Amino acid sequence: MMMTADLAFAILVNRTTAFFTSNAPVYMTYTEHTHISVPSMGRSENINRSVAVRVADNFAVMQDLPQGAVRTGQAFPVVAYFDPLSAFGYRYFANPKKIDITVQQGRPYVFTTPAPEPNVDAVVPYSSYWAARYAPDSTENALHLLIEPTARMRPGLYPSEIIEDPQSRLPSHIEMRATGGDDETITFDYQVIQGYWVLVHATFTATQHTFIGSFKSIAELTFSDFAFPAEAPDPRLAATPAPSAVSPSSSPLESPSPAP
Numbered sequence: 001m002m003m004t005a006d007l008a009f010a011i012l013v014n015r016t017t018a019f020f021t022s023n024a025p026v027y028m029t030y031t032e033h034t035h036i037s038v039p040s041m042g043r044s045e046n047i048n049r050s051v052a053v054r055v056a057d058n059f060a061v062m063q064d065l066p067q068g069a070v071r072t073g074q075a076f077p078v079v080a081y082f083d084p085l086s087a088f089g090y091r092y093f094a095n096p097k098k099i100d101i102t103v104q105q106g107r108p109y110v111f112t113t114p115a116p117e118p119n120v121d122a123v124v125p126y127s128s129y130w131a132a133r134y135a136p137d138s139t140e141n142a143l144h145l146l147i148e149p150t151a152r153m154r155p156g157l158y159p160s161e162i163i164e165d166p167q168s169r170l171p172s173h174i175e176m177r178a179t180g181g182d183d184e185t186i187t188f189d190y191q192v193i194q195g196y197w198v199l200v201h202a203t204f205t206a207t208q209h210t211f212i213g214s215f216k217s218i219a220e221l222t223f224s225d226f227a228f229p230a231e232a233p234d235p236r237l238a239a240t241p242a243p244s245a246v247s248p249s250s251s252p253l254e255s256p257s258p259a260p
Helices: 005-022
Strands: 027-038 043-054 059-064 070-074 089-095 098-104 130-134 144-149 157-164 171-178 185-193 196-210 213-227
Touching: 005 130, 005 144, 005 157, 005 196, 027 196
Parallel strands: none
Antiparallel strands: 027 043, 027 213, 043 059, 059 070, 089 098, 130 144, 144 157, 157 171, 171 185, 185 196, 196 213
């Protein structure tokens, strides 16, 4: 008999948080392809970059491909070592002439789960913000969870779907949706590469509202050519990482707050 979906969800989140916080690379390099489209206008734009990142503080050196401008700062628009099961900060606007995506890692979620009791048949942990259930194709070794926000959840993003990879037992797909009737959606797809749980594909979709009207924009990101060097791949990454505003070692959260 499978455990209750909310307990399976809590255990999966805790497993992901533990792996993410204890197994981060020091440096990583990859190629990022960003495709922005506005279907109703028939317009699109591509941004291709090589990225080298100091993971501890997400300081990156980015070069437009093939031999374009070089920029430094937060990896754009999201670093490939990122955990969406956290209280992350987020801002999104995109059209073929302008893209403004900021995703900042927040405190990872940790659920308090009760210790096993020999005389108890089932334990149901209580989450006041999210209600999880199994999808029809979910199995004990390959979870597929569907999640709905409860009435207590404040406006924001929540994880609406999580698919577990049966080999790594980590999420291979996470979908975030917005509450309050907003059509904003983010999807994250993951693989374990060289022992690291990394983002390989993401989409940001939302209806944008401007003075000329409303339109739906889609930003699709693909990450490839990963490497995890032991030494700084660029001299600008060799300095001591700046202190993080959010500690990676989170305390247990009975009722995690949604991402802003």
